[in-house]
Amino acid sequence: MATTDVTPRESTGGVRHKRIVNDMSIQVATVNGSGSQSSNTVLLRSIFQMGVPVSGKNMFPSNIAGLPTWYTIRANKHGYIGRKKEIDFLVAMNPETAQEDTMSLAAGASVLYDEPLALHKLRDDLIFYAVPYDKLVAAVCPEAKLRKLVKNMVYVGVVASLLTVDMAEVEKAIRKQFAKKVKAANLNLAAAQAGFDYAKANLQKRGAFYIERMNATAGKIIIDGNSAAALGCMFAGCTVVTWYPITPSSSLVETMIEYMKEYRIGPDGKATFAIVQAEDELAAIGMVIGAGWAGARSMTATAGPGISLMSEFAGLAYYVEVPGVVWDIQRVGPSTGLPTRTSQGDILSTAFLSHGDTKHILLLPCSVTECFTMAPEAFNLAEQFQTLVFVMSDLDLGMNNWMSDPFEYPTTPISRGKVLSKEDLDRLGGFARYKDVDGDGIGYRTLPGTIHPAAAYFARGSGHNERAQYSERADDFENNMERLNRKFETARSFVPRPEITRGNNAKIGIIGYGTSHWGITESRDQLRDEYSIETDYLRLRAYPFTREVHEFIEQHDRIYVVEQNRDAQMLTLLRLDLKPELTTRLRSIAHITGLPLDARSITDELTSMEGK
Secondary structure: OOOOOOOOOOOOOOOOOOOEEOEEEEEEEEEOOOOHHHHHHHHHHHHHHOOOOEEEEEEOOOOOOOOEEEEEEEEEOOOOOOEOOOOOEEEEOOOOOHHHHHHOOOOOOEEEEEHHHOHHHOOOOOEEEEEOHHHHHHHHOOOHHHHHHHHHHHHHHHHHHHHOOOHHHHHHHHHHHOOOOHHHHHHHHHHHHHHHHHHHHHOOOOOOEEOOOOOOOOOOEEEEHHHHHHHHHHHOOOOEEEEOOOOOOHHHHHHHHHHHHHHOEOOOOOEOOEEEEOOOHHHHHHHHHHHHHHOOOEEEEEOHHHHHHOHHHHHHHHHHOOOEEEEEEEEEOOOOOEEEEEOOOOHHHHHOOOOOOOOOEEEOOOOHHHHHHHHHHHHHHHHHHOOEEEEEEEHHHHHOEEEEOOOOOOOOOOOOOOEOOHHHHHHHOOOOOOOOOOOOOOOOEOOOOOOOOOOOOOOOOOOEOOOOOEOOOHHHHHHHHHHHHHHHHHHOOOOOOOEEEOOOOOOEEEEEEOOHHHHHHHHHHHHHHHHOOOEEEEEEOEEOOOHHHHHHHHOOOEEEEEEOOOOOHHHHHHHHHOOHHHHHHEEEEEOOOOOOOEHHHHHHHHHHHOOO
């Protein structure tokens, strides 16, 4: 299946030749397991090293090797790094999808294909380049079993020639990709050079797209969100990680294992952390709660199916008031759904995860930088409010390559919240675990091992009074539940505040969150430049909502809530939070294809609803 939904225009018998520099979307269609990941990374990095802002998005199958996979590189001089709806340059390497991929393109796009596919016969409004890959790779790779892998590096050289990417940067990227394998680096460089030389000698440059040096990536890094989150959790002082592998969260913990082994080994050579692969997600969250009760900074990483399984334990942590952090790298559901596609489909269920009356704090990162910075915030909030905090990332953010500024070393100190020491208990004489002393709904706690006769208490998942004593009295239960709600209301003043960007006297507001941000920012420029529609934009960064969210909605006639799920889940949360008279201002723009949200889809939907 094609990853674009562009309907090709009627053939004009020709193509456009307008020169387009540093503004294109390159899609490589290959077969899963063919070694294309290395080649695509080399191509992405080569463009990045030329100073051009880039992002890379991988769409891969959820089951076995041999099935179609697509990798899309967005290069944009203005810094737009969200997915572009249209594909400008297609590298068709998979016979199974080549025709459909080609037919999905808009007129004027370029197609680079394996010569036997004869794709040039399909249309006359595209620019076609045919390359005899098998012949080229055979000349540089004597070992037949390696040719399938090395073949992909040939197209890197061809693309470099056709798009005017400097081959010196390709070599640099290859050396980096195969840094510890000199022989492999030399072989892949020879393949790329063979493709480059062939294109120079045999292919006439006819396409409109060019890569030229600029200086917009100096000092930048390329990293995926799961790696950024792993770094952030290590810096946050996490010492216990429990997990059960599930796409797309597994790489977060796998990366964290490597970081912790390198940076968290004590002077005696022993680990100062515990990372445990549990038998399932239920066990994983149970261990998080146990470790959190014992005083460790503990976490797990999972996806939607795991969140569903963690429901009962989430209620326990909420009611017993034990801190912990859960990273939800969201994917498409229900059920198994599309496990290798992206979504924001767990928002509503996670906010109220478990039975009875529960409310959870959600953090909403939009970038790899926030995956890093929100990790310490999540642990601090979890301990401050003695509850689980869910960090709602997604597959697009977690597993794809993003350009970013380097992360700043954290300076905010670790905050353990209301923890009583032996000295505190000596002074107080005792405490009531679930009593609201300060009016913020948060009780005081002690940690196991505190040597004082008044330190002990029962962590009860059943009815209890403010002294943690078993109780089924109606007034005790009501008082406890009201206090928990008061604690949640207190959190409004401490969670990350939204980011607001103003237009010029805009009457229309847009609310978004997470990776929808990148499509929204580009769409706002399209709305202004193409339709003279000014918008204000509020990016949510956390739930519960802060006062700024309510004020933003009150200031606008219409609010478009943009999200990547079918049922307008964030809009539903907003409606539950707003004054009834404000709810009619909210309108939904929902994206449910499983592909990362693109700007054009937002622009088209909003202008349609505005009657443009």
